[in-house]
Structures are given as structure tokens and as C-alpha cells.
Amino acid sequence: MSIGATDRNRAPYSNHPAQSRGRFHPQNDSASRNAFQRDRDRIVHATAFRRLKEKTQVFVAHEGDHYRTRLTHSLEVAQIARTIARVLNVDEDLTEALALAHDLGHPPFGHAGERALAQCMTEFGGFDHNAHTLRVVTKIETRYAEFEGLNLTWETLEGVVKHNGPLVTPEHGEDALPWAIREYPDWQGLELDSFAGVEAQIAALADDIAYNNHDIDDGLRAGLLNLEDLAELPLVGDVLRDCRRRYPQASERLIILEAVRDLIGLMVDDVLKETLSRLDAAAPDSAEAVRRADREMVAFSPSMLDALAGLRRHLFANMYTHYKVNRAMAQAERVVRELFQLFLDDPGLLPTHYRRQAGEKGSEKQARLVCDYIAGMTDRYAVEEHKRLFTVQGYF
Structure with a gap:
């Protein structure tokens, strides 16, 4: 009997490690951990997971010690996700593995870095x-002598690529899939036309809840x-007013913390109420x-979606497009674009491991290798690599 197979009674719609594909x-099975627990542990020990500590979303890593990095964000997502999974009586280990893995494919500098890499790889x-997360966990991570990648279960790989919904739809066929998915040998086996x-x-x-707050x-x-x-x-606004009513003497900082916790x-x-309603209806x-x-079975209510849309509009207008953020992101995009073009023009500048695999200069294989190298960088490493390669005094 697999470890964890009878640890508790799960909901009938839960994935079960003993029934993994x-x-x-x-x-061979582990004597002490079930399949999903092993997936979670492999993700935690991955190099790509450690690098999340210096990858950011809005603020560049060196701008302050208290802003969230993708590592702290992933931990917050995992905490929220486990809470929801526990109430719904589904597999917490698989849920946690997916929460911890969801950002492994992000390049440095958040969405600015992704925009720049996507342009470079047109x-x-x-990109x-x-x-790219699928590519990271199935190919780039090299920790085992027997295979490339982390060799995660089907359920975890499916969740990595489909957590936002089906990828193959009547509007978007298989030919529109990113190359990083199509290069996976069993991509069709992930059933990309269905929900996860x-x-x-x-x-x-849980990702939406964490980053909004x-x-x-x-x-x-x-x-x-x-x-x-x-x-x-x-x-x-309602939450802020309630916090101020309950704690009239509290500092602004404490009001913010109380409000974020309440939100x-x-x-x-809201997710639990809406999800339980959908599960009851669909059975x-x-x-x-x-x-x-x-x-989807897991969702926000329409009223919460309306409130979140208003919040996102406010964040976009006042934070994501603030001139200070725009300046930092413009610099970040330039760093990524210039590094990419330099490595594409002169693959001899790549580290030995990458240079040996680069293939013909200017080829698609070389471009994808350069993309892998840059996508794996932290914010700090990308800035330092740019200085080393574009500033003469860096070597003198």
C-alpha cells in the first residue's frame, strides 16, 4: 500500500497519490513519502526554486529588502492554497507542489523581463x-543521473501547464501552443483541451489572492x-473603514497589515463559497x-470578480504604470534585450556548459539556449552580467 493512500478520506473529486498516472x-515508490509529497520536495530542492529569492514582479530585487520576491510570493500562495485544499478535502500535497512550482518559469524582472524575452524570441x-515552467521541470533542472528534469507526476505536470484553464480550445488550436510545451515528448498526453x-x-x-494583496x-x-x-x-474601502473603526488608535502601518489580512x-x-456551490451543482x-x-470548479463569485477588477484597474493606473516603475522596467527590458543579442551574436561569451550545446550561430537551437540562460537569471545576476559584458572597467 502506498504511503498516504489511506491517510484521510478525500473528496471524490480529489486527485489521489495512489491513483496517480x-x-x-x-x-519505485518511496517508503516514506507518497508521489505528490515527493513532487513537492523535488520542487523545493530545485535550483530554480532557490533562485526565486532574487526574482521579483514589480520591484527589482535590489530596491528594498521588504518587498516580496517570487520566493516569498510562492510561499504565501502555498499557504493560502493549502488552506483552501484542506477545507475542500482534496490533496494538500499536490496543491502545495503546484503553488510552489507556479513561478519557476519566470525570467528576471517579472513581466518586464518576460516581455523582453518574448520580443527577442519572436x-x-x-517565450x-x-x-517555460514545464521546460524547467522536465529538462533544465539536471539533478538526476537517470533523466533530465525532476520527473514529476502527470498530475503535477498537468497542473503546471493548465492551472489557468485549457490551452487547446476552438479558438486556439495545437499549432498556437508555445514551443516549450510542444517540445515536451508527452505534451499531447497532458490533455491540453481539458481543465486541470x-x-x-x-x-x-491562491496566486490571484496572494498577488492582489x-x-x-x-x-x-x-x-x-x-x-x-x-x-x-x-x-x-469597506475593509479599511472597518479596521479603523476597530482599532482607532492603531498606526497606519498596523491598519494596512490588518486590512490585508482581512482582505x-x-x-x-468567497472562493470557498463559490467553489462549494459549483461542486454541489456539478456533483x-x-x-x-x-x-x-x-x-472551472474553483472560482471567485461574480461580485468578488467585479471588486477585484476595480482593484486591478487602480493598481495598474497608480502602481504598475507609475513612472518610477516604468523607468525601472525600461532598464530591465534593455538589460534582457542587450544580453540576448550579445549572446546570440557571440555564443563564445556563454558559460562553458551552455556554449557546448549552442549549435550553429544564429540558429533556433542557440536562441533557445540563450533564452534558457537568461530566463534562469535572478535580477541581481542579470544586472551584474550586463555590467561585466558592457562596462569595460568591470574586468580592470
């Missing part, structure tokens, strides 16, 4: 961070947002029934 490279198949399991859907919503916190810390404007927004709680409660009797459903 297995790994691309068959391996002629070579493009998509979700697709409930655990992956939980991880996706930590962007408020980080934006206030940076002085890009102010409480007076936030108080005019639906949901956020997370309200969003989690899925298996994990496969969730995948075959005509809509």
Missing part, C-alpha cells in the same frame, strides 16, 4: 513563462499607493469529472 520515467517560437484537476485550480486562485502592501510601502485612494474602492480572509471565504464523482466539466 505516474511519471514519464518510471521509478523569430524562434516566442511564455508558464510554458481541482488542486491546480486552487493554486491558480501583497501588491497593495508593497505599493503602500513604496509610496506608490495611498490609503485615501484605496478607501474609495469597493471591498478594500485575504474575505477572498478565501463531480472523480478527478476526471472535474477535468471534463464545462467550467
Whole structure:
């Protein structure tokens, strides 16, 4: 009997480690951990996971010690996701593995770095961070003598690529899939025309909850947002007023912390209420029934979606496009573009491991290798690499 197979009674729509579809490279079971626990542990020990500590989303890593990095964000997502999974009585280990893995494919400098890499790779198949996550866990991570990648279970790989919904739809056929997905030998086996399991859907919503709230916190810390404007927004304003009523003597900093905590709680409660309603209506009797459903099972309510849309508009107008952020992101995009072009023009500048695999100069193979190298960089390493290569005094 597999470890964890009877550790508790799961909901019928949960994925179960004892019923996993297995790994691309068959391996013996562990005596102490079930399949999904091993996936989570492999992700935690991955080099790409450690690098998340100096990869950011809005603020560049050196701008301050208290802004979230992708590592701290991933840990927050995992905490929220486990809470939701526990209430829904589905597999917490798979949920946590997916939450911890969801950002592994992000390049340095957040969305600015992704935009720059996507532009650089236009002629070579493009770049998509979700697709690159699959490439990271199936190819780039080299920690085992028997195979490339982490050899994660089918359920974890499926969740990595499909947590935001089906990738193959009537509007978007297989020919529109990113190359990083199509190069995976068993990409068709991931059933890209269906939804992911409930655990992956939980991880996706937990991601939304975490970044909406930590962007408020980080934006206030940076002085890009102010409480007076936030108080005019639906949901956020109500929470701020309630916190001020309950703690009239509290400092602004404590009010912010209380409000963010309350907002997370309200969003989690909303997801649970809406999800339980959808599960009751659909009555899925298996994990496969969730995948075959005509809509996501894990979701926000329409009223919460309206409130979040207003919040995102406010964050976009006042934070994501603030001139200070725009300046930092413009610099970041330039760093990525210049590094990419330099390595493409002169592959001899690549580290030995990459140079040996580069192939013909200017080829698609070389471009993808350069893309892998840059996507794996932290913010700090990308800045330092740019200085080494573009500043003469860096070597004198």
C-alpha cells in the first residue's frame, strides 16, 4: 500500500497519490513519502526554486529588502492554497507542489523581463513563462543521473501547464501552443483541451489572492499607493473603514497589515463559497469529472470578480504604470534585450556548459539556449552580467 493512500478520506473529486498516472520515467515508490509529497520536495530542492529569492514582479530585487520576491510570493500562495485544499478535502500535497512550482518559469524582472524575452524570441517560437515552467521541470533542472528534469507526476505536470484553464480550445488550436510545451515528448498526453484537476485550480486562485494583496502592501510601502485612494474602492474601502473603526488608535502601518489580512480572509471565504456551490451543482464523482466539466470548479463569485477588477484597474493606473516603475522596467527590458543579442551574436561569451550545446550561430537551437540562460537569471545576476559584458572597467 502506498504511503498516504489511506491517510484521510478525500473528496471524490480529489486527485489521489495512489491513483496517480505516474511519471514519464518510471521509478519505485518511496517508503516514506507518497508521489505528490515527493513532487513537492523535488520542487523545493530545485535550483530554480532557490533562485526565486532574487526574482521579483514589480520591484527589482535590489530596491528594498521588504518587498516580496517570487520566493516569498510562492510561499504565501502555498499557504493560502493549502488552506483552501484542506477545507475542500482534496490533496494538500499536490496543491502545495503546484503553488510552489507556479513561478519557476519566470525570467528576471517579472513581466518586464518576460516581455523582453518574448520580443527577442519572436523569430524562434516566442517565450511564455508558464510554458517555460514545464521546460524547467522536465529538462533544465539536471539533478538526476537517470533523466533530465525532476520527473514529476502527470498530475503535477498537468497542473503546471493548465492551472489557468485549457490551452487547446476552438479558438486556439495545437499549432498556437508555445514551443516549450510542444517540445515536451508527452505534451499531447497532458490533455491540453481539458481543465486541470481541482488542486491546480486552487493554486491558480491562491496566486490571484496572494498577488492582489501583497501588491497593495508593497505599493503602500513604496509610496506608490495611498490609503485615501484605496478607501474609495469597493471591498478594500469597506475593509479599511472597518479596521479603523476597530482599532482607532492603531498606526497606519498596523491598519494596512490588518486590512490585508482581512482582505485575504474575505477572498478565501468567497472562493470557498463559490467553489462549494459549483461542486454541489456539478456533483463531480472523480478527478476526471472535474477535468471534463464545462467550467472551472474553483472560482471567485461574480461580485468578488467585479471588486477585484476595480482593484486591478487602480493598481495598474497608480502602481504598475507609475513612472518610477516604468523607468525601472525600461532598464530591465534593455538589460534582457542587450544580453540576448550579445549572446546570440557571440555564443563564445556563454558559460562553458551552455556554449557546448549552442549549435550553429544564429540558429533556433542557440536562441533557445540563450533564452534558457537568461530566463534562469535572478535580477541581481542579470544586472551584474550586463555590467561585466558592457562596462569595460568591470574586468580592470
